[in-house]
Amino acid sequence: MRHGLMKKLGVVAAIAAAGVSLAACGSSKSSSSSSSNKTTTITFWNGFTSTDGDVLKQIVKDYNKTNKDHVKVKMDIMTWDNFNQKLPTGITAKKAPDFVAMNYGDMASYVANGTMKDMGDFYKQSGVDKSNFETTARNLGVINGKTYFVPMQVQGMYLYWNKKLFKKAGLNPNNPPKTWAELATDAKKISKLGNNTQGFAMPKDGSAIMYNLLQDNGAKLLNGSEKKSALNSAATKKSFDYLQQLIYKDGVGPKNISGAEADNLMLAGSLGLYINGPWLNSGLKKNNIDYGISTLVQAKQGDKKAILDGVGFGIPTSTSDSKTKAIYSFVKYWNTTKIGKKWSLENKCAPYLKSVAANKDIKKDKLVSTMYKQIGYAKPYYPGNKNMSNITTNVINPSIEKVLAGSNTTSVMKSASKQVDSTLSGN
Amino acid sequence: MEEIDTSVGKKRSFFRFWNQPKHAAYLFMAPSIIILLFFMVIPLIGTLGLSFFNINIFFTGTKFVGLDNFIQFFHDQRAINSMWHTVYFTLLETPTQVIVGTVAAAALSRTTLFNRFSRSVFYVPVICSLTTSGIIFSMLLDPNIGWIPYVLHQFGMNTPQFFRDATLAMPSIAVMTVWKNFGVTMTIMLTAIQAISPSLYESAEMDGANKKQQFFHVTIPQIIPSLGFCVMTNLIGSMQVFDQIYVTTAGGPEFKTESAVQYIYSRGFSAPYQLGYASAVATILFVIIAILSVSSNLYMSHKEKQMR
Numbered sequence: 001m002r003h004g005l006m007k008k009l010g011v012v013a014a015i016a017a018a019g020v021s022l023a024a025c026g027s028s029k030s031s032s033s034s035s036s037n038k039t040t041t042i043t044f045w046n047g048f049t050s051t052d053g054d055v056l057k058q059i060v061k062d063y064n065k066t067n068k069d070h071v072k073v074k075m076d077i078m079t080w081d082n083f084n085q086k087l088p089t090g091i092t093a094k095k096a097p098d099f100v101a102m103n104y105g106d107m108a109s110y111v112a113n114g115t116m117k118d119m120g121d122f123y124k125q126s127g128v129d130k131s132n133f134e135t136t137a138r139n140l141g142v143i144n145g146k147t148y149f150v151p152m153q154v155q156g157m158y159l160y161w162n163k164k165l166f167k168k169a170g171l172n173p174n175n176p177p178k179t180w181a182e183l184a185t186d187a188k189k190i191s192k193l194g195n196n197t198q199g200f201a202m203p204k205d206g207s208a209i210m211y212n213l214l215q216d217n218g219a220k221l222l223n224g225s226e227k228k229s230a231l232n233s234a235a236t237k238k239s240f241d242y243l244q245q246l247i248y249k250d251g252v253g254p255k256n257i258s259g260a261e262a263d264n265l266m267l268a269g270s271l272g273l274y275i276n277g278p279w280l281n282s283g284l285k286k287n288n289i290d291y292g293i294s295t296l297v298q299a300k301q302g303d304k305k306a307i308l309d310g311v312g313f314g315i316p317t318s319t320s321d322s323k324t325k326a327i328y329s330f331v332k333y334w335n336t337t338k339i340g341k342k343w344s345l346e347n348k349c350a351p352y353l354k355s356v357a358a359n360k361d362i363k364k365d366k367l368v369s370t371m372y373k374q375i376g377y378a379k380p381y382y383p384g385n386k387n388m389s390n391i392t393t394n395v396i397n398p399s400i401e402k403v404l405a406g407s408n409t410t411s412v413m414k415s416a417s418k419q420v421d422s423t424l425s426g427n
Numbered sequence: 428m429e430e431i432d433t434s435v436g437k438k439r440s441f442f443r444f445w446n447q448p449k450h451a452a453y454l455f456m457a458p459s460i461i462i463l464l465f466f467m468v469i470p471l472i473g474t475l476g477l478s479f480f481n482i483n484i485f486f487t488g489t490k491f492v493g494l495d496n497f498i499q500f501f502h503d504q505r506a507i508n509s510m511w512h513t514v515y516f517t518l519l520e521t522p523t524q525v526i527v528g529t530v531a532a533a534a535l536s537r538t539t540l541f542n543r544f545s546r547s548v549f550y551v552p553v554i555c556s557l558t559t560s561g562i563i564f565s566m567l568l569d570p571n572i573g574w575i576p577y578v579l580h581q582f583g584m585n586t587p588q589f590f591r592d593a594t595l596a597m598p599s600i601a602v603m604t605v606w607k608n609f610g611v612t613m614t615i616m617l618t619a620i621q622a623i624s625p626s627l628y629e630s631a632e633m634d635g636a637n638k639k640q641q642f643f644h645v646t647i648p649q650i651i652p653s654l655g656f657c658v659m660t661n662l663i664g665s666m667q668v669f670d671q672i673y674v675t676t677a678g679g680p681e682f683k684t685e686s687a688v689q690y691i692y693s694r695g696f697s698a699p700y701q702l703g704y705a706s707a708v709a710t711i712l713f714v715i716i717a718i719l720s721v722s723s724n725l726y727m728s729h730k731e732k733q734m735r
Contacts, residue, residue, distance in 0.1 A: 085696050088484040109698055113485040196571060204679065254571070256591035256680050265571065389698040401681050405593070
């Protein structure tokens with residue numbers, strides 16, 4: 001009884017508190033199932049606000065027009081920030097969309113709170129070939145042995161370089177750095193060009209780059225059981241020192257810059273080297289930047305380490321079974337060779353369906369095939385750990401900021417390690 | 428027949444009751460009271476209730492923890508820092524805005540074409556949203572593409588990092604907020620100044636008071652109630668600062684501009700979604716604002732009495 005009252009009280013307070021900030025984000029859901037024409041309308045939230053959103057809109061439009069299952073997808077695209085603010089309140093207020101596309105790093109906390117449906121039976125649907133999915137991609141959505149998410153996109157961090165600036169700095173524009181040490185050497189040369197040209201940008205919220213660097217240097221974030229921090233190590237210190245030397249001491253890039261600002265520098269053609277996901281491709285092409293893309297730099301030549309990340313389809317528990325069937329229809333459509341190919345080629349994304357990877361047009365595309373190489377050896381980073389999102393936002397990103405601002409790297413590392421322990425213990 | 432008569436009588440007495448000014452007043456107040464009730468009072472009580480629970484935004488694993496969330500606050504360095512940053516912002520913003528608004532009002536109190544034009548111009552930022560203003564200032568002050576750093580650079584000065592500099596970030600946000608909001612203070616003060624009887628200035632002039640003396644010894648004492656109102660509303664607004672910080676620095680660099688409301692928001696509405704703890708911090712902030720508001724109100728009332 002008290003729990004029920006508390007729940008109601010909580011809902012009122014949470015929704016009222018969230019209401020003002022979220023009101024501007026538009027209506028949360030409009031889902032209906034009309035019995036007269038037997039069309040099932042399913043609502044879909046995601047954060048594809050860039051040019052990839054245009055491709056997604058087109059795919060949804062085509063699906064709505066051509067599907068024979070009488071399903072209509074009603075999509076609401078918002079920034080990932082908005083998405084992550086609206087979805088929890090939406091779930092609590094029973095205003096959640098019927099399905100979502102969510103970043104893998106954010107999924108585990110939703111699953112831990114019992115807000116996502118088990119989608120394991122998706123792979124048993126007729127017309128779905130489970131073996132056509134790359135195992136690593138499929139396993140991204142598996143948490144505690146159950147499939148909560150089905151792949152929509154897989155990605156990693158790649159090395160981008162500005163060929164024009166390489167030439168200006170006397171570097172070979174067709175020979176990008178292969179190691180972190182080479183990256184530092186090249187970045188220094190480019191930063192000396194002056195005129196506000198930056199050699200390399202490390203965003204203060206660049207946890208994805210940091211995790212790759214830590215992994216490459218052999219540092220671990222968590223111990224084997226994932227119950228304690230493993231950050232306090234010589235390898236972590238080496239990684240922190242590397243970034244501090246590069247940005248704070250050598251000044252090859254801006255000291256306090258966000259990911260969005262670093263993207264802008266690359267898009268403006270004034271950044272020589274940058275590490276980012278595949279979404280940067282479309283902007284660079286649009287701005288006519290002469291650039292190259294390669295697999296991520298390594299600690300030493302010949303290493304093959306990278307983190308696999310991506311976006312998956314998920315269904316909140318509030319969605320009815322009849323709508324789940326309709327959602328499976330769309331997800332099945334998405335995971336066809338035709339759509340997979342379109343998404344990969346138009347957004348320059350590595351494919352995760354074997355049939356797409358084998359397609360001759362995909363093989364011909366230099367950018368996509370380069371990225372696909374990395375997907376072959378990339379591995380997810382602490383998949384299914386519900387604390388990862390919290391650790392990234394509240395420990396790793398602030399630590400990066402401190403390292404880039406010149407703070408003592410040993411104290412930053414020790415403090416971060418303590419904070420990770422505190423997060424893992426639930427305090 | 429009797430029944431119809433009773434109903435008409437009841438209707439008449441109903442209208443007669445609500446027609447009386449002392450009762451009609453409640454009808455006029457009703458919309459505001461209903462809005463306040465649903466959007467202020469109930470959430471306030473809800474927040475207080477939540478602060479005694481360990482509860483996340485999904486309402487799973489709820490547990491009564493008594494005062495634990497309040498105790499946690501005093502051990503949470505980031506939470507305490509966010510309170511200090513809020514106080515620092517308030518100390519920068521509130522006096523500056525009241526002074527700038529009052530001085531501008533005094534300077535523009537005479538109704539001339541130029542003054543009317545200036546008043547309109549100074550009021551324009553008020554109608555812009557804080558988010559828009561934040562984006563404009565972020566671009567203007569950006570060390571790479573900003574116009575202001577560019578101009579300073581042309582004069583041979585080092586380019587300040589403004590929002591990216593731990594020392595300059597909060598003052599930059601305060602300046603932006605003053606620019607955005609001083610038009611409101613100016614308008615209130617202008618009304619107060621224009622209501623001052625011209626005979627007071629004539630008497631002061633006859634006694635040989637110069638403009639400066641007239642401002643401090645005639646204008647200021649006469650506008651104390653409006654001044655008190657502006658100080659109090661600015662104080663409350665500053666203690667709740669959020670939008671401009673969210674847009675310009677997002678609490679950085681190194682949490683140096685993270686305000687209490689922003690901390691509450693990030694604790695409650697992003698991972699780890701600790702709604703109970705966020706509610707406890709919100710309750711503490713509410714108490715601080717209440718104490719500050721009551722104290723400033725009492726001080727201004729006292730000052731008003733003294734001036735009379």
